[in-house]
């Protein structure tokens with residue numbers, strides 16, 4: 001892993017007590033990957049190494065204990081001086097986890113609930129073992145008492161500050177609506193910010209327009225805020241506090257129940273998944289994740305292969321344009337080899353440079369594999385709000401009416417309804433929505 005530029009505002013964070021230099025405010029997982037710490041987590045049962053695969057709170061490869069709180073997605077934690085990150089779910093060390101033997105002893109898998117159950121003497125011993133292999137993390141250092149959620153009403157609530165959410169918020173603010181935007185990321189912009197960070201130009205005008213309404217106070221923005229569910233007319237929001245020195249993360253979570261006159265759902269799309277052997281080995285990431293790292297001026301590996309699958313998004317192309325030494329291969333991998341880090345990827349009938357491999361296969365040595373597969377629309381909130389869904393190869397797609405209408409006062413826009421991730425298409429959808437609202 002390499003930084004393309006030294007941190008401009010460096011801070012020191014700690015991984016298992018060891019100092020790591022980071023850029024202030026960048027996601028902790030990015031800083032750790034930049035420092036060569038790719039295998040950050042372990043799978044719960046077989047303790048296989050896991051690494052960040054998405055950098056957008058959608059996998060379990062970056063889970064760690066942060067300032068005494070277990071199971072924190074470190075891709076959603078901004079770096080600050082003194083941030084304390086600890087590997088969890090290991091016996092031994094991050095790199096040598098003794099519970100890894102569970103995988104070697106049970107190559108065909110095991111049901112830990114029934115492990116030697118009923119065998120006098122041994123049952124008790126193996127219950128302890130089963131508990132160790134099946135859990136993730138230890139309880140927090142301190143107990144935080146529950147707090148009542150705050151209720152409030154707003155004019156327009158836009159969920160998602162990516163291209164579609166920015167477009168909808170900008171268009172509705174121009175019509176005099178009072179707009180509030182929430183997003184669970186550390187920065188607004190979503191896919192637009194990622195792509196602008198890798199291949200500047202195409203999304204600049206929509207980002208400039210959104211920055212303008214923010215600067216003029218026409219739109220209120222809440223980052224690190226997750227829309228956790230839609231319940232009738234209510235939206236449940238969970239908001240992280242700003243992490244100040246010594247501030248406990250879990251003490252900072254605020255919960256709100258918000259009712260909006262107009263609710264706009266713009267959650268975008270999930271990274272497309274592809275089933276192949278070894279797709280969970282550290283170093284196998286989505287192409288969007290590779291671009292996210294690159295936007296933070298971090299390259300994911302020295303020998304990067306990009307698997308471009310029919311219907312995939314713009315991320316593989318963008319990464320390859322910015323890093324021409326990356327090898328682009330058309331088609332899905334057959335397998336990825338490696339344990340704590342990918343060592344090679346094998347394709348069947350693939351194009352591109354390759355070496356070795358069995359008959360009909362091409363095995364390509366690499367230290368990172370980016371998967372650029374069709375994104376799966378993030379349909380969940382729209383479905384909770386009552387939207388009809390249709391099932392396509394890429395996943396469930398929200399079926400909405402004119403302007404993205406799901407029902408009275410509720411709209412969906414962008415990739416969630418199948419709109420292409422293209423500036424012109426998103427801008428038109430935003431205009432249509434504003435006209436319909």
Ligand code: FES
Pocket residue numbers: 029051052053054055056057058059060061062063073074075076
């Ligand atoms: S959840 Fe953090 S990298 Fe996927």
